[in-house]
Amino acid sequence: MQRFIGLMSGTSMDGIDAALVRFDATGTAALEASVGIPMPQALRERLWQLAHADQVSFADLAWAEEAFCQCQAEAVQRLLEQQGLEPEDIAAIGSHGQTIEHAPYGHQPGSPPYTLQLDNPSRLAELTRCAVVADFRRRDLAAGGQAAPLAPIFHQQVFRQPERWRLVLNLGGIANLTLLPPTSDPRAPLGFDTGPANALLDAWHQRHRGTPFDANGDWAAGGQVDTALLERWLAEPYFHRPPPRSTGRELFSLDWAEAKLNGSESPQDVQATLAELTATSVALGIEMAREHFTAPASLDLVPCGGGSRNLDLLARLARQLPEATLLDSESLGWPADWLEAAAFAWLAHARLNLQPGNLPSVTGASAERVLGGLYAR
Numbered sequence: 503m504q505r506f507i508g509l510m511s512g513t514s515m516d517g518i519d520a521a522l523v524r525f526d527a528t529g530t531a532a533l534e535a536s537v538g539i540p541m542p543q544a545l546r547e548r549l550w551q552l553a554h555a556d557q558v559s560f561a562d563l564a565w566a567e568e569a570f571c572q573c574q575a576e577a578v579q580r581l582l583e584q585q586g587l588e589p590e591d592i593a594a595i596g597s598h599g600q601t602i603e604h605a606p607y608g609h610q611p612g613s614p615p616y617t618l619q620l621d622n623p624s625r626l627a628e629l630t631r632c633a634v635v636a637d638f639r640r641r642d643l644a645a646g647g648q649a650a651p652l653a654p655i656f657h658q659q660v661f662r663q664p665e666r667w668r669l670v671l672n673l674g675g676i677a678n679l680t681l682l683p684p685t686s687d688p689r690a691p692l693g694f695d696t697g698p699a700n701a702l703l704d705a706w707h708q709r710h711r712g713t714p715f716d717a718n719g720d721w722a723a724g725g726q727v728d729t730a731l732l733e734r735w736l737a738e739p740y741f742h743r744p745p746p747r748s749t750g751r752e753l754f755s756l757d758w759a760e761a762k763l764n765g766s767e768s769p770q771d772v773q774a775t776l777a778e779l780t781a782t783s784v785a786l787g788i789e790m791a792r793e794h795f796t797a798p799a800s801l802d803l804v805p806c807g808g809g810s811r812n813l814d815l816l817a818r819l820a821r822q823l824p825e826a827t828l829l830d831s832e833s834l835g836w837p838a839d840w841l842e843a844a845a846f847a848w849l850a851h852a853r854l855n856l857q858p859g860n861l862p863s864v865t866g867a868s869a870e871r872v873l874g875g876l877y878a879r
């Protein structure tokens with residue numbers, strides 16, 4: 503039996519999620535414990551600036567990297583203390599890092615693709631006295647892939663069923679899906695980013711309501727969808743691009759959203775329309791994935807991520823996908839809030855066992871690759 507810790511800080515930049523995952527001798531994974539700590543406000547503001555700056559200084563990067571590692575180490579320490587464990591009890595930490603910029607198509611036509619996650623695994627290993635696996639994305643990118651999403655290979659391991667079609671929908675800052683054929687079907691899963699989710703919803707709510715997110719989607723639920731605005735947003739070519747595809751704040755920012763406003767919309771109606779945009783773009787993505795496989799509409803839908811607690815968003819998805827059966831991921835052994843962090847514990851386990859960490863059917867890489875660099879304790 504081995505234990506791994508997965509660390510995840512998503513597009514929302516609101517905190518560090520840490521998941522303790524146990525693996526038995528067969529490699530079967532189970533979640534043992536989890537902890538989340540909020541991102542210090544100064545760090546969150548600095549990360550936000552770095553992610554939106556045209557130019558940055560090395561000093562700013564170094565400050566943010568050190569503060570981020572300290573925050574990660576605190577999450578690990580809390581998890582160890584909570585479970586009465588020592589660093590020696592952990593085979594490795596899987597650290598995703600904080601995405602600063604993700605440009606799988608390059609910064610502009612003709613420029614090379616890149617993805618940048620702020621992280622310092624050497625420092626994290628020193629702070630925690632644990633081995634660290636990090637830099638998961640760039641090997642897939644080097645092999646011709648999009649470097650995202652990476653969680654689908656983990657979804658395949660823990661959610662794929664013998665006869666049922668199942669779709670895992672991660673509603674983080676960006677929404678992404680994993681369509682899992684039954685194990686009786688020899689085809690590999692399909693996965694891709696469908697478009698914005700919490701990134702735009704949270705940013706608009708923060709600007710107009712002064713709090714980080716719209717609890718339960720209550721503010722959006724009280725607004726009216728502006729169908730003309732929705733159509734202008736849905737004209738974005740990304741929504742109609744075939745997979746493999748991935749995206750981030752670089753495209754779906756408030757600047758992108760506001761460029762389509764005519765100035766007469768009420769802020770609450772914009773919030774409602776952003777929620778409808780998420781639900782509609784997810785539905786478009788699901789239809790694209792289903793057509794790829796000729797999959798049935800009556801599949802199991804497993805929401806996860808922060809958006810899975812947004813009751814208004816879930817209701818909009820239910821209206822868009824009336825034949826889908828909504829499943830609570832916690833009933834399947836994996837609570838929605840900790841699924842992404844658990845995925846990076848799984849990827850660290852795969853790295854130590856020299857097993858592939860990517861799915862070429864998802865990222866478009868030329869072949870399977872072992873992902874991540876190992877930094878010994």
